[in-house]
Amino acid sequence: MSRIGILPISLPEGVTVTVDKDNLVTVKGPKGELLQQVDKNIKVKIDEKEIVVERPDDEIRNKSMHGLYRSLISNMVVGVSEGYTIQQELVGVGYRAETKGQILELSLGYSHDIHFKIPEEVKVEAKTERRSNPVITLTSADKQLIGQVAAKIRSLRPPEPYKGKGIKFVGEQLRRKAGKSAAV
Secondary structure: OOOOOOOOEEOOOOOEEEEOOOOEEEEEEOOEEEEEEOOOOOEEEEOOOEEEEEOOOOOHHHHHHHHHHHHHHHHHHHHHHOOEEEEEEEEOOOOEEEEEOOEEEEEOOOOOOEEEEOOOOOEEEEEOOOOOOOEEEEEEOOHHHHHHHHHHHHHOOOOOOOOOOEEEEOOOOOOOOOOOOOOO
16 A cells, blocks of 8 residues: 555645546645646545545556655645745855846856746745845745746756855755865
8 A cells, every 4th residue: 555645635724625527636725726637547535624545456557646646635735725935045256136026037157147037826036135145035835836946946057066156945955075186
């Protein structure tokens, strides 16, 4: 039995879940509404205060889909009730970040500034304080989308292992390398 798939998902106050005949799961809450198409073999049952995901048999594909869809629905419930937040830090001399609506303006040491359009479902905020690195804060109800946006921003200037310059997640431990050693 799947260790993750058999766990019930508890529904917090203010969150409603519906499943239509095409196995489309809709989760509504105070932070928004999310949709997920579920595989036809997987059954989603809604009780009073919890959701249970079931599979028909122990076929390999059904076993893998069981845990997957349970996790996706759980992430949707958490997203519409609490939301997700990712913070990224710009480490480097002269690195700047500004927001203008849904456009993130980044100055990352290239010959030009980078204008990055953020999807409407994600809220972005850039904060720069004196004597500290600029911090970009992303907030959304969709865990998959916010992770994809954060990964794309990080790919613009990934942290390098020698000085640690680049875009990194707040609290991330970078693997550092020693520089060149002079020959004697």
